[in-house]
Amino acid sequence: MPSVRTRFAPSPTGYLHIGGVRTALFNWLFARQHGGQFILRIDDTDQQRNVDEALQPILDGLHWLGIDWDEGPEVGGPFAPYYQSQRHDRYQAAVEQLLASGFAYYDYATPAELQADRQAAEHQQRPFRYDRRFMAQTPADRARFEAEGRQAVVRLKMPTEGVLVIDDLIRGRVEFEWAREQDHVIQRTDGTCLYHLANVVDDHDLQISHVIRAEEHLSNTPRQIFMLEALGYPRPAYAHLPFVAEPGSRNKLSKRKLDKYLKNRDFAQLVEHGRPIAQRIGHAVEADAFNPVIVDFYRTIGYLPEAILNYLALLGWSLDDKTEHFSCQELIQNFSLDRVNKSPASFDPKKLWAFEDWHFQQLSLEQKVAQVTPYLEKASLVASPPDDRQRARIDQLVAAASDRIKTSGDVLAFDDFFLPDDEFPYDEKAFEKHLRQGDGLARLREFRESLAALEPFDVPSLERLMHDFIAQRQIKIGQVIHAVRVAVTGKSIGLGLFDTLAILGRPSVLRRIDRTIERTAAS
RNA sequence: GCCCUCGUCGUCUAAUCGGUCAGGACAUCGGCCCUUCAAGCCGGGAAUUGCGGGUUCGAGUCCCGCCGAGGGUACCA
Numbered sequence: 366m367p368s369v370r371t372r373f374a375p376s377p378t379g380y381l382h383i384g385g386v387r388t389a390l391f392n393w394l395f396a397r398q399h400g401g402q403f404i405l406r407i408d409d410t411d412q413q414r415n416v417d418e419a420l421q422p423i424l425d426g427l428h429w430l431g432i433d434w435d436e437g438p439e440v441g442g443p444f445a446p447y448y449q450s451q452r453h454d455r456y457q458a459a460v461e462q463l464l465a466s467g468f469a470y471y472d473y474a475t476p477a478e479l480q481a482d483r484q485a486a487e488h489q490q491r492p493f494r495y496d497r498r499f500m501a502q503t504p505a506d507r508a509r510f511e512a513e514g515r516q517a518v519v520r521l522k523m524p525t526e527g528v529l530v531i532d533d534l535i536r537g538r539v540e541f542e543w544a545r546e547q548d549h550v551i552q553r554t555d556g557t558c559l560y561h562l563a564n565v566v567d568d569h570d571l572q573i574s575h576v577i578r579a580e581e582h583l584s585n586t587p588r589q590i591f592m593l594e595a596l597g598y599p600r601p602a603y604a605h606l607p608f609v610a611e612p613g614s615r616n617k618l619s620k621r622k623l624d625k626y627l628k629n630r631d632f633a634q635l636v637e638h639g640r641p642i643a644q645r646i647g648h649a650v651e652a653d654a655f656n657p658v659i660v661d662f663y664r665t666i667g668y669l670p671e672a673i674l675n676y677l678a679l680l681g682w683s684l685d686d687k688t689e690h691f692s693c694q695e696l697i698q699n700f701s702l703d704r705v706n707k708s709p710a711s712f713d714p715k716k717l718w719a720f721e722d723w724h725f726q727q728l729s730l731e732q733k734v735a736q737v738t739p740y741l742e743k744a745s746l747v748a749s750p751p752d753d754r755q756r757a758r759i760d761q762l763v764a765a766a767s768d769r770i771k772t773s774g775d776v777l778a779f780d781d782f783f784l785p786d787d788e789f790p791y792d793e794k795a796f797e798k799h800l801r802q803g804d805g806l807a808r809l810r811e812f813r814e815s816l817a818a819l820e821p822f823d824v825p826s827l828e829r830l831m832h833d834f835i836a837q838r839q840i841k842i843g844q845v846i847h848a849v850r851v852a853v854t855g856k857s858i859g860l861g862l863f864d865t866l867a868i869l870g871r872p873s874v875l876r877r878i879d880r881t882i883e884r885t886a887a888s
Numbered sequence: 889g890c891c892c893u894c895g896u897c898g899u900c901u902a903a904u905c906g907g908u909c910a911g912g913a914c915a916u917c918g919g920c921c922c923u924u925c926a927a928g929c930c931g932g933g934a935a936u937u938g939c940g941g942g943u944u945c946g947a948g949u950c951c952c953g954c955c956g957a958g959g960g961u962a963c964c965a
Contacts (some may be wrong), residue, residue, distance in 0.1 A: 483961095492889075492891080493890085494889045538893095540892090545892095547962095553963040559963050615957050672916080679900065686911060688912095711899065767925085831923090857925085861923070862923060
């Protein structure tokens with residue numbers, strides 16, 4: 366049985382697109398499930414800019430997600446090089462073979478002539494097909510055309526009749542009439558080769574067994590099959606995946622349309638949640654990469670790779686009518702191409718968020734702490750690495766925060782636990798409401814006295830203290846708790862108050878309350 | 889224009905050979921709880937399966953015709 370070999374072939378564009386990840390993921394899952402190889406090939410045929418620089422973010426993104434490749438950049442492999450820009454001699458050889466065997470020809474039509482023909486066909490409302498009037502059949506023809514100052518491209522000599530049948534693993538049987546196909550160009554006048562030729566040669570050279578790619582390539586498959594058969598290559602299996610579409614639409618998700626997506630409430634929320642986190646750790650938020658269409662966005666904010674992979678896997682694939690949560694291992698075990706959907710699936714930021722929440726809550730306390738600590742370090746809230754006191758505090762905080770932390774970066778919402786007692790900022794609205802108005806300040810002073818005498822200073826004692834405190838005064842807990850919270854954290858939202866006080870510890874709590882009381886005096 | 893693909897609640901989807909009130913999840917809405925936030929618990933609404941025909945005792949599932957969306961039709965990938 367021939368081994369399963371799949372590939373992901375990104376162009377070095379400088380970023381890893383979320384739709385690209387889904388394609389990579391399906392290829393990877395399929396290869397891993399069958400004990401085959403997953404190959405990373407770089408489609409840099411017409412790349413002007415610095416390939417290394419534009420490729421690195423893609424490699425980094427895949428590494429981060431845990432999508433590893435058996436052959437390709439960084440790891441090499443038996444079929445190197447894995448960069449199309451370095452494989453030109455292979456393409457040249459294929460072009461020559463096609464020419465020699467009569468499956469391709471030199472063509473001397475100018476772009477202007479072709480354009481005119483195309484328009485004429487359009488006016489007559491008939492399908493356009495090049496009539497080969499500048500096809501050179503002999504060396505003499507070539508010399509004659511060249512004497513006229515014409516330059517040659519190489520075109521495929523496509524069949525003019527018959528039907529091509531493709532058994533797509535996802536779409537089923539698809540038929541194309543050869544007569545509708547064009548004599549596509551495979552080599553330009555400057556000698557460079559076009560994508561489809563390169564693609565066919567590379568897939569063959571790398572012994573790709575299953576071509577799993579986006580559906581935009583389905584219509585391109587006939588010309589590729591024509592080439593590979595003319596070249597004598599075996600036909601790989603094909604699986605054309607539906608697009609990952611924009612939120613609430615059938616259009617392909619695109620990096621360029623961020624402005625438009627931001628008008629979508631859910632999408633905007635995703636960005637609004639991430640922005641303060643990114644800013645806090647010194648990550649540029651205007652940068653192109655700060656965009657939920659790009660994987661780096663999620664890495665910056667501290668999403669879990671498992672959550673993203675789980676969500677993406679379910680975008681177009683499902684196991685049954687109820688299973689939603691999968692680890693990578695479970696995906697590898699259960700994935701199958703025949704349960705991939707045919708229709709485009711739109712990207713839903715809210716659902717991704719729900720997966721992130723679920724996966725994060727699966728983590729042990731220790732794992733959560735490990736996830737979260739780098740964020741505190743990057744924001745300079747703790748030393749790097751944190752000292753023992755800070756470490757203990759992170760443990761306590763994460764435990765008390767419970768599911769309030771959903772992405773690693775969320776820990777920064779609790780920065781007040783790591784700021785000096787006389788430096789954490791106050792939310793002015795909350796301060797006004799709970800400390801300047803009503804009797805919050807008076808309660809705070811009284812409560813401070815009780816706190817000073819409390820022994821031991823832990824959660825159960827604090828609860829008891831509060832209970833007695835409000836019972837004696839015949840007041841409701843809300844009449845004191847908010848004032849205390851704002852006094853010690855500066856915020857009106859946060860952890861349970863008793864946890865907050867216990868984590869801070871008595872000296873810190875008293876200093877913070879004193880600072881707050883002084884602040885009410887100053888106006 | 890022509891060719892190809894797709895079309896089930898707002899979104900992701902489920903529904904063996906056609907066969908119980910079209911199921912689940914996310915979102916949404918209400919209620920409970922309550923110390924803010926987050927959560928938790930209980931409940932609700934939401935799809936005449938793109939539309940119109942046909943076959944059948946019975947169709948989301950089969951057939952025909954429309955419509956809509958996307959892709960291809962490049963010396964783009």
